[in-house]
Each structure stands twice: as C-alpha cells, then as structure tokens.
Amino acid sequence: MNVRQLAAVDMYGSIGVAWRRWLILGEFLLGLVGGLALGLYLILRGGPPGPVVFGVWVLGAGLNYLPLAVHALTLVAPGALERELTGVDLPATLRYYSVRQLWLVVPLLFLGLELARMIKGLRSSA
Structure with missing residues (x-):
C-alpha cells in the first residue's frame, strides 16, 4: 500500500473540489x-x-496519521496534488484505497509501511 497515494486520492476525492484537500488535511x-x-x-x-x-x-x-499528515502538507501546494495523480486511474484507485483506509485501526501500520518505503528508497539509491 502506498501511503502517499492514499493521502493524495483521499484529498482529491471523486471530483477534485479544492476545499476537500483542506478538509482531509484537517x-x-x-x-x-x-x-x-x-x-x-x-x-x-x-x-x-x-x-x-x-x-x-x-x-x-x-501515529498512523503522521505519514498521512506529512504527505498531505506537501500535497496542498498549488499543482502538487494534480502532479501526484497524473496517470492514475482515479476511479479504480479510489475504490482500492476506500477499503484500505480501514487499516488505520491497526496501530502503527501506516507508520511502519512508510518507514519501510523510506528504508527501501535509501537502499536503492545507495
């Protein structure tokens, strides 16, 4: 599961109204x-x-909300959300992550997924 993409899709929603990104960030x-x-x-x-x-x-x-909040803060910049979702099949991805959001109730899962992604990125760049 890609926590950044989950944040982006949640912030965009089904029609991409501008106020939604601020609501989700909140x-x-x-x-x-x-x-x-x-x-x-x-x-x-x-x-x-x-x-x-x-x-x-x-x-x-x-603590699962920490990586979501960090990604959301970077995605509220003008054009950042749209760039993140370029080439994404939005309806399918929205359906995929709508169910996956329930995993927020598993303590530390999203934080662990994000840390694993960061470690993998560090290893692949070395």
Whole structure:
C-alpha cells in the first residue's frame, strides 16, 4: 500500500473540489494530534489495565496519521496534488484505497509501511 497515494486520492476525492484537500488535511492533523493526546492521557492517567491498553491502541492508531499528515502538507501546494495523480486511474484507485483506509485501526501500520518505503528508497539509491 502506498501511503502517499492514499493521502493524495483521499484529498482529491471523486471530483477534485479544492476545499476537500483542506478538509482531509484537517482530518489527518486532527487524527494525529487527537490520537496522540487521548492515547497519552489514557496511558499517563494510569488505573485499571483496560483504559491503559486502550490508550496504547489509540496512541498507535493516532501515529498512523503522521505519514498521512506529512504527505498531505506537501500535497496542498498549488499543482502538487494534480502532479501526484497524473496517470492514475482515479476511479479504480479510489475504490482500492476506500477499503484500505480501514487499516488505520491497526496501530502503527501506516507508520511502519512508510518507514519501510523510506528504508527501501535509501537502499536503492545507495
């Protein structure tokens, strides 16, 4: 799964209205900050193991929004989103990623995918 392409397709949507990219950027930033804040609160509050474990899960799910937010910040520049989606079969890719977005609930998955992509890129350029 390509996290950058997921961010781009989500920001563009089905018809590419300009306000959607800002709405999705806000969603990604809120998911990151909100997930980190709530997760840390539940973990640091202590108490019974249930809320602490839930806090760890929320923190991990919130960290999935980090690569999405970073990519979204680079894609709001004029023309960046359109360049990213050049040559992409948008309807098919939108359908593909619409289902894959559910994987956000797996803690650290998107962060791990992005780190793996970065490591692979470093190895191939060396």
